[in-house]
Amino acid sequence: MSNLNSGKEDVLLVEQLNKKVNEIKTEISKVIVGQSSVIDHLIIALLSRGHCLLVGVPGLAKTLLIKTLAEVLDLKFSRIQFTPDLMPSDITGTEILDEDTITKQRNFRFISGPVFANIILADEINRTPPKTQAALLEAMQEHKVTAAGKTYQLPEPFFVLATQNPIEQEGTYPLPEAQLDRFMFNLWLDYPSAEEEVKVVQTTTSQYKAELNKVVAAQEIIDYQKLVLKVPVASNVIEFAVKISNMTRPVNGYAPKYVKDWVTWGAGPRASQYLVLAAKTKAIVEGRFTPNIDDIKSVVLPVLRHRIITNFSAEADGITSVDVIKKIIEEKI
Numbered sequence: 362m363s364n365l366n367s368g369k370e371d372v373l374l375v376e377q378l379n380k381k382v383n384e385i386k387t388e389i390s391k392v393i394v395g396q397s398s399v400i401d402h403l404i405i406a407l408l409s410r411g412h413c414l415l416v417g418v419p420g421l422a423k424t425l426l427i428k429t430l431a432e433v434l435d436l437k438f439s440r441i442q443f444t445p446d447l448m449p450s451d452i453t454g455t456e457i458l459d460e461d462t463i464t465k466q467r468n469f470r471f472i473s474g475p476v477f478a479n480i481i482l483a484d485e486i487n488r489t490p491p492k493t494q495a496a497l498l499e500a501m502q503e504h505k506v507t508a509a510g511k512t513y514q515l516p517e518p519f520f521v522l523a524t525q526n527p528i529e530q531e532g533t534y535p536l537p538e539a540q541l542d543r544f545m546f547n548l549w550l551d552y553p554s555a556e557e558e559v560k561v562v563q564t565t566t567s568q569y570k571a572e573l574n575k576v577v578a579a580q581e582i583i584d585y586q587k588l589v590l591k592v593p594v595a596s597n598v599i600e601f602a603v604k605i606s607n608m609t610r611p612v613n614g615y616a617p618k619y620v621k622d623w624v625t626w627g628a629g630p631r632a633s634q635y636l637v638l639a640a641k642t643k644a645i646v647e648g649r650f651t652p653n654i655d656d657i658k659s660v661v662l663p664v665l666r667h668r669i670i671t672n673f674s675a676e677a678d679g680i681t682s683v684d685v686i687k688k689i690i691e692e693k694i
Contacts, residue, residue: 372650374588378408379648384576388433391571393426394564395557399548402663403430403522404646408585409638411545412501412521414486414536414667421550422561423524424482431480434582435575437516439478441497443489449496452476453506454513471508476500479516479579483523487533497521498540518582538626538670545635546660547667592641593651602636602657608689609669617692623675623685628668635664662686 382404389400399415403426406413415423424440431438441452454474460467475481476497483497500506504515523544541547553561563569607615610627620627640656662683669682 371588371591374584375645375648375650378585378588378645381577381581382646384574385430385433388573388576389426389429391573392429393422394560395553396422396426396550399426399550400430402546402548402660405639405642405660406545407434407518407520407582408589408642408646409545409635410518410586411635411638412523412543413546413548414541414544415522415524415548415550416527417524417550418552419526421552423550424484427480427482427522429573432573433576434480435578436479436518436520436582438480438482439475440482440484441475442484443486443493445489447489447493449493450474450508452493452496453500453508456509469509471511471513473513474506476506477513477515479518479520481519481521483521485526486523487525487535490534491537494534494536494540497523498543501543516579518579518586538668541667542629542631544667545639546663548663549666588645589638589642592645594637594641595651595653598640598652598654598657599633599637601654602640603633605636605657605661605665605689606630606633608692609665609685617689619688620685623671623678623680624669625672626670628665632664632668636660639664658690661690 385404386397386400393400403413405411415427417423428438428440441447452474453476454472456469456471458467459470481497486494486497500515500519501521504517504519506513506515552558604615606628607613608617608627609620609624609632610616611621611624613627616624616627636657637652639660640652643656643659644650644652665686666682669685671680671682671685675681675685
């Protein structure tokens with residue numbers, strides 16, 4: 362009987378989630394013009410307990426989008442501006458010597474850093490040295506921070522959105538492939554269309570100021586994240602996701618000739634996990650109770666884009682990882 366009641370509650374949660382996501386998009390649209398695909402993927406990543414890497418030239422409202430999302434979700438937001446002189450303790454926090462005003466005893470007290478928030482904007486993450494990048498990436502993986510031999514739990518939900526600028530690469534520290542792999546999605550922000558840019562200019566050069574309503578609280582998001590894990594997936598959908606990942610690996614028997622010619626390293630098992638998780642989340646966000654192969658196809662590009670490393674032959678032929686992914690999808694259809 363308890364399983365039956367639990368099933369009914371899950372069905373109600375799916376219906377509720379579908380309404381909440383539409384409300385979130387409505388609120389965000391008061392501030393952000395366009396970028397609907399990016400917003401969809403951000404919501405999917407949040408509910409899948411994944412993190413996102415956003416790539417786009419300056420002025421495409423990356424920071425504004427993330428701040429707006431945090432405000433609508435009623436979550437604590439923290440922005441970290443990554444610079445070459447940023448230290449790991451500037452992110453995680455540090456211990457200070459504190460004196461008790463009454464007893465005059467001195468003790469070390471931990472002062473938490475900006476990473477102790479629900480949504481973290483890691484602005485221009487490739488502008489800081491690897492040691493500092495690693496401090497954030499450890500927090501992303503473990504949802505914990507270790508300082509002075511003590512471990513501190515980060516608040517849930519915990520969602521990192523890192524940004525990179527595709528131009529001005531001088532003096533940057535590109536993220537190693539092993540660290541890039543920890544990001545669920547790699548999202549590219551495009552320039553707005555002419556009509557969208559007109560709307561942007563109209564709203565940003567007038568007295569218009571959007572009043573945002575808080576739609577979802579932290580505990581609700583945690584409940585939705587647990588719901589995602591309960592979503593059943595057909596074995597053929599999982600096999601499709603694994604086959605896609607396998608086809609990107611040049612050493613694998615599944616790999617087509619063009620993958621062997623153009624790819625040095627393909628996607629690891631984490632890619633298959635994220636493909637299935639994203640498909641499950643996309644399904645319940647749209648009010649469906651199980652994902653299908655089309656859901657996998659819709660998230661292949663942002664999941665695999667940063668996990669495929671092309672070689673010199675691909676560069677000579679003008680081929681990018683995106684071209685390889687599109688060719689694989691076409692072959693699997």
